[in-house]
Amino acid sequence: MSPYDKSASARPKSDRSAPKSGSKSPKHRGYRPEAEGAPVKKRWDAADRDARGNNRSGDAGRSDTRGAGRPNWEPRKPAGSNPRFGGNREDRDARNGARGTDRYERPARGYDRDSRPARDDRAPRDDRFDRPARSIDRADRAARGYDRPARSFDRDRPARNDRADRPARGYDRDTRPARGVDRDERGNRPPRDDRPARSYDRDDRAPRNDRFDGSSRPARTDRDDRPARSDRPARSFDRDERSSRPARDDRPARSYDRDERSSRPARDDRPARSYDRDERSSRPARDDRPARSFDREDRAPRNDRFDGSGRAARTDRDSRSSDYYPKRDTHFTPEDDVKLEKLQAEVITAGEVAGKTWGDLGLGDNLTRQLIAMGAPSPFPIQAATIPDVIAGKDVLGRGRTGSGKTIAFGAPLAEKLLEHGGAKDRKMGRKPRALILAPTRELAMQIDNTVQPIARSVGLFTTQIYGGVPQQRQVHSLQRGVDIVIGTPGRIEDLIEQGRLDLSEVTVTVLDEADHMCDLGFLEPVQRILRETATVTRHGARAQKLLFSATLDKGVAKLVDEFLTDPAVHEVAGEDQASSTIDHRVLLIEQRDKSAIIEQLAQGKGKTLVFARTRAFAEQLADQLEDAGIASTSLHGDLNQSRRTRNLQLLTSGRVNVLVATDVAARGIHVDDIELVIQADAPDEYKTYMHRSGRTGRAGKEGTVVTLITRARRRRMEELLDRAEIKAKMVDVRPGDVLLDELAGA
Template identity: 70%
Template structure:
């Protein structure tokens, strides 16, 4: 069914010289975007913002880091203001003409994300845009007490950003009313389906206002999204960014064939460098083991995985963001949505099992016009499977036989960035729930 939807591809050079105001966004929102570091639109933003403002359903594909959060966040805020003006609601305005918060007001926009990390990062981008025109957002996700979330809903919000499990909980308890939702966004729709959230998402969407606008954004659009598109999207505008695959010039891919017994030492050798490094492991136990090994080798590192509570995960991520540590060792909880500016090396200590995971891990580097490297370590008996995975990902790379201490391992210094872009200008998409051998049950791992 998705193959019958013809995508309109937009080239990066097609948006040169175009500003956000020319796409139809108001002055306050344009100024808010500038304060976030977004001076001019990325291709996916230029392609989709005008059609969102027209009220059309949208199916958008752009790789991780291509700017999807602003692509749906900014026009959602602008569209809410348009709808509010058209409907002439009986709501008192503040002295500056902005809409005042009405106690208990039902939300009018819903943004669904597969994980709490992604929901938080989306809110960090959307909230200042919404505040610039007097609208309010709140985050609704599991893993934390719900009292603060319920309190925000009682005070009245315009945009709810959350994960399916907690949203269904609050719906069942009567704390959340979706009957006035005019715009619904699904970020990482394919991953939502991969995590087993297809039916919860369908139930949630059926609670929203009939005829409401639906926006689906994802780095990949495969058959897992087909049921959602077929049921909920009406004549969608389909957009993708031409040439934005992971094999593009912004990311250098390398595969090192190694002896498995040397893996920890090779990771330490690769990570002992200037610049931020993200290391992926398959299991939580190996993530902790690698972190300890790196610390013993004199490389500052922290771990990120599902056994850590939310505050610890946030704190460890912040240590990498601030530069207090150089290396983050993560399971696939970090494969989407964890946006850390200027990660220039991704090391896959454990190769992924599917090509989509490879693409999303790779998307942690080379973001927003920067360049980066992805190095995958595999044992000799894994070469055939790795070849098949790379073929599916449409990435061409020669395998290199590497031994501990080889000069090649010292040749991965920091990569020069193309054109520095503030972090918030990049899409804040997306954290992944663990799909590893030690993963928790789907819903609890994701939320």
């Protein structure tokens, strides 16, 4: 039985009062007993559809005017820059972004602009937005206390989109106490309304150092002197305790809590959260922390609950939700960075490609025209290698260096394949998708769509993005209208399958981008479940295809290859190793205490800079620190809501900000024009991570610099890692103020 089967026996979840829709859950803030069972979303849908004349595409950022004249693998304008909302807000955002104060200040707007389908039609909301809170005068905003409501509004927005029928205003605060239940442990917090207005606004925030000096705590950079923490329970403890609560087992709750905390102003009685967390993460072991076995005790019964019930579906589902509380019994050792054997590949050389046209590879005229219009006059090697095989109906594994044009390598032939059988002529409402592209992050899914969508559209095919963190309603609408190509991340795709709103049974071409990563722990199982939902043969009896792409494709994908691929063609491009790339790799040997100062100096450059940190907290902290140092910067990591993630990435893409501090969420696939410098504030643990991070620069033959900061103690490990990556890098001792840093910054 499929894990997504809709049969009654497969869905005991809803019988256990743990339905999926938040509004129907007694645990959800939106719970309204009288609304239970009522087709809340449907009602909104219909009204909305009428009101807006049914003329909007389901996805943001759709305009065929974008992107002409760019390299062929490059996304067009990022999602969220939809011109239909006019230029005024964009311009205002641009100004704010340029001042570098945009990061937390007006979160609600980003969401509003990017993902909200039809707010203009909804009077109560308009009212809210038309208030003077709009003013971009931050002092004014802060004085009026508008910052805080705007923020909580922002967090609730996605959930609310489909619930216009309930009273919108004041809702957040009314229900806040309910959530407080989760945070009893931190109970000595003053009532919310007594607190100063949320002020991530840098202007009214005390300088960081003061904040800590004043409370007799060491400055944050002084990691070794840790502040006493006895004045409140350890946070990690909170979390474990929370997650052990039966009532909350079925949802993560993490992002809410964290988001909430991260937005809280600094309090005298305890360190700011980011500091707090970072400090904790650098601490190897905590004696006061409950043993891990705690978690396992909690998990064991859950398995029992489903084992032996004869319901394979439930077992599957359960193992998936347990990903949110990852099993801790897998022992981690940093030495685990094993280099797996490369797959034996057919090698194509640049010479073989010379003079080939898109048509030579088997693409039709429309596609050829479109690709040329997108700035790809002729195929890159990886494209020349894989496109014919994809069109021939083979399973394909493609390894191409970062930035070598993999998206078109699968996107274009995929469109061609769909055309073969019906294609645009077969267009009808509610048709099932026939192709699926899976990506590991939402940003990458958006970016792939930005490239694939115009290609598909040129031959009358439609795409849609299916990923989490945004209201699902628009995505469902798209599916209902009928799409040909689904592009998304595993979580939401599984979610919609389970809800019966996404049917992959006619998907005959499936693409895994960053395929090796999709085989990593935590991704593999969802991906396997999704692949099992796809068709095995086309309606013409041909075998359904699977295409696996990555810059670091290795035997790690064997699990997927063995189950889902038949006699795959493996392609790579000769001479496209890291050694031949245009990236200048440097390893800087530094003192730990100098790290901040060195990063500041490196980030001074005029060019775009991407800084990688190991943890979300450190990424956030670094971004703050750089801003405090007068460097316009922003952050990208999983602690941000999706609107911020999208917006912050766009700040860098558009050049409104020159520095982005990110976790490894940005390590793979993300393309931003002209990143000149990649700084690895924390060295990566895996050679693959190094390769993907560094691949954010030096794209399409451009030059770039990658700087990795390590302490001397780590030198040996770093050398081994570089060996595996086959990268040669100079190692240099560096101290703050050294001229070399300015040179590397390209200032």
